[in-house]
Amino acid sequence: MRLRTAVTGTAVLLLSAALAGPALAAGPAPGAHTGTRAAVRAAVAAGVPGATATARDAHGTRSTAAGRGDVRTGRPRSADDRFRVGSITKTFVATVLLQLAAEDRLSLDDPVDTWLPGLVRGHGHDGRRISVRRLLNHTSGIHDYLADDGFRRDRFTEDGFFRHRYDTLAPRDLVAVAMRHAPDFAPGASWGYSNTNYVLAGLVIERVTGRPYATEVTRRIITPLRLTATSLPGTRTGLPRPSARAYSTFGAPGGPARDVTALNPSLASAAGEMISDSADLARFYGALLGGRLLPPRELGEMETTVDTKVLPGVRYGLGLMDIRLACGTHVWGHSGGIHGSVSEAAATADGRHALAVNFNGDWSGDTSAVLDEEFCQPETRESTGR
Numbered sequence: 001m002r003l004r005t006a007v008t009g010t011a012v013l014l015l016s017a018a019l020a021g022p023a024l025a026a027g028p029a030p031g032a033h034t035g036t037r038a039a040v041r042a043a044v045a046a047g048v049p050g051a052t053a054t055a056r057d058a059h060g061t062r063s064t065a066a067g068r069g070d071v072r073t074g075r076p077r078s079a080d081d082r083f084r085v086g087s088i089t090k091t092f093v094a095t096v097l098l099q100l101a102a103e104d105r106l107s108l109d110d111p112v113d114t115w116l117p118g119l120v121r122g123h124g125h126d127g128r129r130i131s132v133r134r135l136l137n138h139t140s141g142i143h144d145y146l147a148d149d150g151f152r153r154d155r156f157t158e159d160g161f162f163r164h165r166y167d168t169l170a171p172r173d174l175v176a177v178a179m180r181h182a183p184d185f186a187p188g189a190s191w192g193y194s195n196t197n198y199v200l201a202g203l204v205i206e207r208v209t210g211r212p213y214a215t216e217v218t219r220r221i222i223t224p225l226r227l228t229a230t231s232l233p234g235t236r237t238g239l240p241r242p243s244a245r246a247y248s249t250f251g252a253p254g255g256p257a258r259d260v261t262a263l264n265p266s267l268a269s270a271a272g273e274m275i276s277d278s279a280d281l282a283r284f285y286g287a288l289l290g291g292r293l294l295p296p297r298e299l300g301e302m303e304t305t306v307d308t309k310v311l312p313g314v315r316y317g318l319g320l321m322d323i324r325l326a327c328g329t330h331v332w333g334h335s336g337g338i339h340g341s342v343s344e345a346a347a348t349a350d351g352r353h354a355l356a357v358n359f360n361g362d363w364s365g366d367t368s369a370v371l372d373e374e375f376c377q378p379e380t381r382e383s384t385g386r
Contacts, residue, residue: 004154005018005215011070015040017078020112020350022038024223034383035373035377036053036055036355036370036373036374037064037065037066037173038356038373039366039369039370039373040053040064040065040066040370042051042369043046043067043364043365043366043367043369043370044066044365045364046196046364046365047358047361047365048067048068048075048155048342048359048360048361048364048365049068049069049071049244049247049257049359049361049362049364050065050066050067050068050069050077050081050359050361051065051066051067051077051081051357051359051360051370052064052066052077052078052081052277052278052357052358053079053278053355053356053357053358053370053374054079054184054277054278054279054281054282054322054355054356055064055091055282055353055354056279056282056283056286056353056354056355057352057353057354058352058353060289061226061279061282062142063079063080063278064079064146065077065078065079065081067242068140068244069081069244069245070244070245071245071247071257072245074348076362077244078242078244079278080238080242080277080279081242081244081277081360082229082240082242082243082266082277083236083239083243083244083246083275083276083341083343083358083360084239084246084272084273084274084275084338084339084340085275085276085281085336085345085358086268086272086274086336086337086338086341086343087195087198087271087273087274087334087335087337088272088274088281088335088343089198089268089270089271089272089273089336089337089338090198090272090319090334090336091284091319091320091333091334092221092274092284092319093198093201093202093205093213093217094136094302094317094318094319094320095204095221095288095294095302096213096216096221097132097201097204097205097318098137098294098298098299098301098318099157099293099294099298100205100208100209100222100297100304101298101301102294102297102298105208105209106204106320106383107134108131108132108136109131109132110128110131110132110133110302111127111128111131111148111287112127112128112131112200113126113127113128114202115132115203115204115208116200116203116204116206116207119172119175119200119203120175120179120200120310121179122179123180123181123182124182124358125142125143125178125179125182125183127269128186130142130143131187132201133318134197135197135198135201136197136201136318136319137191137193137306137316137317137318138191138193138194138197138306138316139187139188139189139190139191139192139306140187141183141184141185141186141188141192142178142183142184142197142200143179143181143183143184143194143196144178144184144192144193144194144195144196145174145175145177145178145196145199146179148177148178148180148181148352150177151177155267155370156250156251156339157250158250159208159265161248161250161260161339165260165262165264166262166264166320167264167266167267168266168367169266169267169269170201170266171202171226171269172203174195174196174199174267175196175199175203177195178194178379180268182191183361189311189314190251190309190314191307191308191310193308195268195271195272196271197271198269198270198271198319199269199270199271199273201213201270202269202270202271203270204327205270211357213270213364214232214234216369217232217234220293221284221293225280225284225287225292227276227280227284228274228278228280229276229279229280229282230274230275230276230277230280230281230284231276232272232273232274232275233265233273233275234265235264235266236364237263237264237265238260238261238262238267239275240275243261244360245259245340245360246259246260246261246340246341246360246361246362247259247260247340247360247361247362248339248340248362248363249270249361249362249363251363252348253363257361257363260339260340261340263338263339265338270337270338272338276364277359278324278345278358278370280355281345281356282347282355282356283353284345284346285332285346285347285351285354285356286347286352286354287348287351288320289332289347289348289350289351290347290350290351290352290362291351292351301317301318302318302319302320303317303318303320303332304317304318305317305320305322310359312356317332319334320332320333320334320350321333321334321335323346323371325368325371325372326368326374326376327372327375327376328374329375329376330349331346331347331348331371332349333347334346337362337366338362339362340361340362341358341359341360341362342362343356343357343358343359344356344357344367344370344371345357345369346375350367353375355375357370357371
């Protein structure tokens, strides 16, 4: 649950010294994209155990990997690795809700209480005053359950993580943690990233459809796009193969990297539980921005952004970020982090050029640099935007 490099610590998604190996390429590579490959290797040189990335454009698909997928055995990072994507899950969830809106099964302006009566209550929270739209663009003011001191202590300190990493938490348990606190602001009065918003969004999908949000994401997005490496694990604690190990220093600068691969992702729920690989993520964002998943009206709603105030160069839509890169190019995407995993995925406004990148360590490296190198090419700057 990570918002680029401007947000750090447990707010990152969550949540949330190997030597560089040779880059691995798959598919045609006109133009070489040497800058992107260099940025991936630079992340490893900065201390991330390993990195993997995939880009898709008119020339085809290119993948690159560097560093180690397993620091104990020395196994190299692979372009085919599955990994936990953290808050990138939010774009999938928002897409399903917008599909339901297009089908007139709900309105983005419905109060949350219409679908989840009485759930958003306590210490000033009131679901009757908060719309579904405000959940999706983080203007609800609902407190982030990850900001709760006890939750952070039990899940984001080293001792707490290894004591509780296999615990199962129901979505309503996560909401209840947030309800112990006052709202961060009145609905619509400001912007504040809150993972609670998307736990609630997942519950709204379930209430509208009568099926778990994971089922709807699978049948509406994963299956039609043939995202064969993408899954919603629920309470399953392992990663499907192939995959790298995931490492965390638990926020201690220079601290030892601990293997945190195994965890129960129910602590993230619809805010960040998904698993994917870089090729699937690039395909998803390309399809989304290319208009294959939403009608024009709903895609326009998704791309209607608000000022984040605290994230330079980023405006937030409905589960989608408008990111202004160092060269001035705008791309649309999302970042995601969870224990031992940092990811980012983005595409140009027409969906024709997409990139996804992942690091299997949560303390170093710069996903922004990888995006800058991939998209800040003359042909990209000239592409049309919406």
